[in-house]
Amino acid sequence: MPDDHKSKKQPGEFELIARLCAGLPQSSRTILGPGDDCAVLAPSRRPQLLTIDSMVESVHFNLEWLSAQQLGARALTVNLSDIAAMGGTPHTCVVNLGIRAGLDAAFFDRLYRGLRQAAQAAAVDIVGGNITRSGQLTLTVALLGDVTGQALRRDTARIGDEIFVTGTLGDSALGWRILAGEIKAEGTARKYLVGRFIAPAARLLQGQELARMRPAPAAIDISDGLLGDLGHILERSRVGAEVDLAALPRSRHYVTVAGDRLEMALSGGEDYELLFCLRPGHSEEALSRRLGVPVRRIGLIVERRRGLKLRGPDGRLLAAAAMRGWDQLANGAAQLRK
Amino acid sequence: MPDDHKSKKQPGEFELIARLCAGLPQSSRTILGPGDDCAVLAPSRRPQLLTIDSMVESVHFNLEWLSAQQLGARALTVNLSDIAAMGGTPHTCVVNLGIRAGLDAAFFDRLYRGLRQAAQAAAVDIVGGNITRSGQLTLTVALLGDVTGQALRRDTARIGDEIFVTGTLGDSALGWRILAGEIKAEGTARKYLVGRFIAPAARLLQGQELARMRPAPAAIDISDGLLGDLGHILERSRVGAEVDLAALPRSRHYVTVAGDRLEMALSGGEDYELLFCLRPGHSEEALSRRLGVPVRRIGLIVERRRGLKLRGPDGRLLAAAAMRGWDQLANGAAQLRK
Numbered sequence: 001m002p003d004d005h006k007s008k009k010q011p012g013e014f015e016l017i018a019r020l021c022a023g024l025p026q027s028s029r030t031i032l033g034p035g036d037d038c039a040v041l042a043p044s045r046r047p048q049l050l051t052i053d054s055m056v057e058s059v060h061f062n063l064e065w066l067s068a069q070q071l072g073a074r075a076l077t078v079n080l081s082d083i084a085a086m087g088g089t090p091h092t093c094v095v096n097l098g099i100r101a102g103l104d105a106a107f108f109d110r111l112y113r114g115l116r117q118a119a120q121a122a123a124v125d126i127v128g129g130n131i132t133r134s135g136q137l138t139l140t141v142a143l144l145g146d147v148t149g150q151a152l153r154r155d156t157a158r159i160g161d162e163i164f165v166t167g168t169l170g171d172s173a174l175g176w177r178i179l180a181g182e183i184k185a186e187g188t189a190r191k192y193l194v195g196r197f198i199a200p201a202a203r204l205l206q207g208q209e210l211a212r213m214r215p216a217p218a219a220i221d222i223s224d225g226l227l228g229d230l231g232h233i234l235e236r237s238r239v240g241a242e243v244d245l246a247a248l249p250r251s252r253h254y255v256t257v258a259g260d261r262l263e264m265a266l267s268g269g270e271d272y273e274l275l276f277c278l279r280p281g282h283s284e285e286a287l288s289r290r291l292g293v294p295v296r297r298i299g300l301i302v303e304r305r306r307g308l309k310l311r312g313p314d315g316r317l318l319a320a321a322a323m324r325g326w327d328q329l330a331n332g333a334a335q336l337r338k
Numbered sequence: 339m340p341d342d343h344k345s346k347k348q349p350g351e352f353e354l355i356a357r358l359c360a361g362l363p364q365s366s367r368t369i370l371g372p373g374d375d376c377a378v379l380a381p382s383r384r385p386q387l388l389t390i391d392s393m394v395e396s397v398h399f400n401l402e403w404l405s406a407q408q409l410g411a412r413a414l415t416v417n418l419s420d421i422a423a424m425g426g427t428p429h430t431c432v433v434n435l436g437i438r439a440g441l442d443a444a445f446f447d448r449l450y451r452g453l454r455q456a457a458q459a460a461a462v463d464i465v466g467g468n469i470t471r472s473g474q475l476t477l478t479v480a481l482l483g484d485v486t487g488q489a490l491r492r493d494t495a496r497i498g499d500e501i502f503v504t505g506t507l508g509d510s511a512l513g514w515r516i517l518a519g520e521i522k523a524e525g526t527a528r529k530y531l532v533g534r535f536i537a538p539a540a541r542l543l544q545g546q547e548l549a550r551m552r553p554a555p556a557a558i559d560i561s562d563g564l565l566g567d568l569g570h571i572l573e574r575s576r577v578g579a580e581v582d583l584a585a586l587p588r589s590r591h592y593v594t595v596a597g598d599r600l601e602m603a604l605s606g607g608e609d610y611e612l613l614f615c616l617r618p619g620h621s622e623e624a625l626s627r628r629l630g631v632p633v634r635r636i637g638l639i640v641e642r643r644r645g646l647k648l649r650g651p652d653g654r655l656l657a658a659a660a661m662r663g664w665d666q667l668a669n670g671a672a673q674l675r676k
Contacts, residue, residue, distance in 0.1 A: 014566075031385055035574060036492050037423035037559060038387040040485070047369055049376040052432040052468050052480055059471045085375035094390040096434075096478050130390050133397045135473045140434050142390055142480030147378070154374050221375060232352075236373060 013131045019105065020097075020112045020129070029091055030125045039127035041092055046146040049090075051082040057100070057137040065179045066198045068107050072114030073199065075139035078223070080122055080202035081272040085221035087152040087211025088145035090124050090204070095141050098134030111139075122204065152211055152219035152276070157237035161218070161277035161301040164284075166203055166293050168251040169226055171196035173268025174258060189253040200272040206291040210276055219276040225267035226298075227320055229275060231308060240306040243299035243320070246313050266310075277301055351469045357443065358435075358450045358467070367429060368463045377465035379430055384484040387428075389420040395438070395475040403517045404536045406445050410452030411537065413477035416561070418460055418540035419610040423559035425490040425549025426483035428462050428542070433479050436472030449477075460542065490549055490557035490614070495575035499556070499615035499639040502622075504541055504631050506589040507564055509534035511606025512596060527591040538610040544629040548614055557614040563605035564636075565658055567613055569646060578644040581637035581658070584651050604648075615639055 021034035032040035055061060055075050066074070076093065083090040095115065099108070119126050124143070175197030177183040178190055185193060203221070210217050218237060220229045226248070234241055248265045250258075258264060278287075287295040299311075308320040359372035370378035393399060393413050404412070414431065421428040433453065437446070457464050462481070513535030515521040516528055523531060541559070548555050556575060558567045564586070572579055586603045588596075596602055616625075625633040637649075646658040 014570075032489065032491065037420040038389040038426065038483070038489075040424070040489050041386040041388060043381070043383050043385060045381050047381060048379040050379060050430065050432055050465060050480075050482070051376040052434045052466070052478070054434045054436065054468055054470050054478070056436060056470055056472050058473070082375040086378070088376065092388065094388055094480060096390045096392045096480075098392065098394060098476065127388060128390070130392055132392050132394055134394050134476065135396070138436065138472065138476065140390070140392070140478045142388075142432060142434075144388070145376070151370065151376075151378050153370065228352075 016105065016108060016131055017129070020108060024116065024126050025120065026125050026127070027091070027123070030127050033125065034128045039092070039094065041127070044146055046148060047151065049083055049086050049088040049145040049147055049151065050142070051079055052140065052142040053079045053082065054138060054140040062179070063137070068110035069114035070198050071139070072111040073118035075141050076115055076118040076122070076124070077200055077202050078272070079141045079143040080204060081200070081221040081223065083143060083145040084202045084204045084207035085152060085219055085274060086145070086147060087207045087216070087219070088147040089208065090122055090143055090145040092125050092127055092144040093119065093141050094127060095129035095139065097129065097131045098136065098138030099131060100134055100137055103137065147211065149211055150216040152207060152216055154218060154220050154233050155236035156216065157218035157233050157239050157277040157301050159239055159301055159303055160280060162280055162282070162297050163230070163241060163243070163275065163277050163299040163301060164287060164295050164297050165222065165226070165249060165273055165275050166206055166291060166295055167271070167273040168249045168254065169222065169271050169273065170254055170258070170264030170268040171251050172200060172270040172272070173264040174254060176270070183257060185257045189256045192251065192253040193257065197270060200270065202272060203274045203293070206274055206293060209291055210274070213278070215279070217276040217278050219274055222271040222273045222275055223269060225269040226275065227266050227308070228269070233275070233277065234308060238304050240302045240304050240308060241299055242302055242309045242311055242317065244311045247296060247298045249294065249296040354443065354446060354469055355467070358446060362454065362464050363458065364463050364465070365429070365461070368465050371463065372466045377432065379465070382484055384486060385489065387421055387424050387426040387483040387485055387489065388480070389417055390478065390480040391417045391420065392476060392478040400517070401475070406448035407452035408536050409477070410449040411456035413479050414453055414456040414460070414462070415538055415540050416610070417479045417481040418542060419538070419559040419561065421481060421483040422540045422542045422545035423490060423557055423612060424485060425545045425554070425557070426485040427546065428460055428481055428483040430463050430465055430482040431457065431479050432465060433467035433477065435467065435469045436474065436476030437469060438472055438475055441475065485549065487549055488554040490545065490554055492556060492558050492571050493574035494554065495556035495571050495577050495615040495639050497577055497639055497641055498618065500618055500620070500635050501568070501579060501581070501613065501615050501637040501639060502625060502633050502635050503560065503564070503587060503611055503613050504544055504629060504633055505609070505611040506587045506592065507560065507609050507611065508592055508596070508602030508606040509589050510538060510608040510610070511602040512592060514608070521595060523595045527594045530589065530591040531595065535608060538608065540610060541612045541631070544612055544631060547629055548612070551616070553617070555614040555616050557612055560609040560611045560613055561607060563607040564613065565604050565646070566607070571613070571615065572646060576642050578640045578642050578646060579637055580640055580647045580649055580655065582649045585634060585636045587632065587634040
């Protein structure tokens with residue numbers, strides 16, 4: 001029978017877990033944190049939200065693009081955004097780390113520092129995790145939250161609703177293409193766009209505020225691109241939509257780099273802004289004040305049979321079928337690797 | 339700006355998610371299942387258990403070794419075992435799938451069939467998930483459960499406690515070495531040992547029964563090997579232990595293949611049996627009847643300064659320091675790949 005030969009070059013699983021979990025702060029909600037077979041959480045009186053998301057090296061990021069600390073924070077943020085899209089408050093997460101050769105303990109210390117800071121900022125307890133060997137560095141976070149009142153869903157958009165988005169679209173997609181060397185940009189524009197990819201913000205407060213409105217708006221976070229994510233709303237709500245191309249909110253840095261081209265704003269992905277649908281009567285100004293971020297009305301929910309249409313500057317409607325959302329499964333790896 | 343070139347050879351992320359989630363049965367606990375940004379779960383009156391675990395191709399399994407269906411079931415089972423080790427009842431999971439090129443939609447249908455069957459058998463709702471491209475097929479499951487009364491923990495072993503294990507040890511480790519071609523075995527022995535690796539059982543009922551005992555026993559599931567996992571109990575409870583080598587429960591198929599050698603029973607890993615610590619006065623017979631599986635007393639909790647010792651057939655005590663548990667992070671990939 002073969003012996004188990006230990007590698008001395010990398011920290012072992014248990015050593016690494018002990019380093020990463022040492023002194024993690026826990027709220028009173030956590031009865032038992034890291035170090036056992038499971039974490040134990042206090043019962044909850046409110047409905048619970050549960051989501052899982054993953055970031056894979058060479059698919060979602062390259063280590064030359066962002067620091068270990070930024071990577072750790074981002075892995076939590078993409079999950080926070082899912083909680084935000086339901087109008088919830090995140091509270092507890094577990095982390096699965098797939099680690100490859102060539103990364104030392106100091107790297108994982110920095111990674112976890114970023115993750116812990118992001119968790120602390122969002123009042124999330126990291127209550128456990130798992131570490132495994134893998135060919136690519138992989139961070140998978142499962143996140144729990146709770147929701148007061150009614151969760152924001154994808155299946156509640158109604159004909160006549162107006163469609164709004166927070167912030168600006170396409171910045172992040174431009175940012176990672178700049179990092180990948182596919183697009184050139186310099187100075188402030190580069191810094192801003194790359195920053196939007198590397199350190200997105202989850203719209204938690206905005207989601208929670210939307211969840212206070214009645215009827216509860218249909219909502220989704222824009223992670224796959226506006227058209228793709230709006231498509232999810234249409235499919236689940238069995239409705240159609242018209243989107244006004246002239247209304248798409250783009251940052252001035254987007255315009256500097258991409259000019260009039262709308263592809264990244266329409267289908268770029270990884271914006272982590274919120275898209276939501278409201279009964280008519282809400283002004284952009286009042287909503288922007290209420291949510292504390294710029295809000296733009298970009299279109300209208302229509303009958304299902306009318307599908308998803310884009311209204312051009314000349315007022316004509318174009319079918320959106322040819323401009324699908326960014327499907328990272330089909331594209332991500334190939335793009336990052338080329 | 340580059341266009342997003344879509345591959346037509348593999349199903350896209352959304353298509354695959356729709357296939358995998360179609361018609362998933364949900365209990366009344368699930369308010370909103372797959373298809374939104376998060377799942378929504380009903381509030382729980384009992385403490386909640388949360389765990390995450392991952393299976394990575396070429397690290398934990400090879401596709402020549404087991405069917406897609408067996409793989410799907412196993413990914414849930416290793417998590418069920420963590421809930422079992424806390425004495426809990428699993429109820430809800432989310433699944434993150436990292437998929438590589440070369441696997442078609444039919445493969446994922448079979449994978450999910452196995453996962454769904456295992457979930458149904460354990461009364462677990464699959465409420466959502468995420469799919470990403472990856473270099474290796476990777477299945478990560480985050481699992482929630484609840485616990486009636488007191489959870490079984492690693493930090494509650496006391497000096498004088500007797501140490502017990504369910505079932506037999508080392509079968510699974512022999513099984514995967516047989517699959518890897520490192521050990522030869524034929525006939526019934528091969529079938530049994532390989533089966534113990536491919537289709538382990540989580541000791542849920544046994545864990546739940548142990549959680550009814552007072553005081554609640556310290557417990558852990560044996561996933562890293564007896565010595566490694568007992569080591570976790572000792573570290574967390576700040577105690578030592580003596581293990582009687584002659585008492586280690588081995589199957590007759592283990593003995594057929596490995597003879598008197600104890601390495602796999604001591605350090606093999608992936609047994610998914612339970613190890614637990616009880617105040618003296620429980621017989622193996624009564625415990626076996628109560629738990630419905632064979633239970634063996636293998637040792638004693640002693641003072642911390644005495645560390646972890648193994649008692650040989652001659653009654654002499656040996657330090658266990660040289661015989662550590664199977665650390666898959668340090669060994670798994672190298673072993674499977676050689």
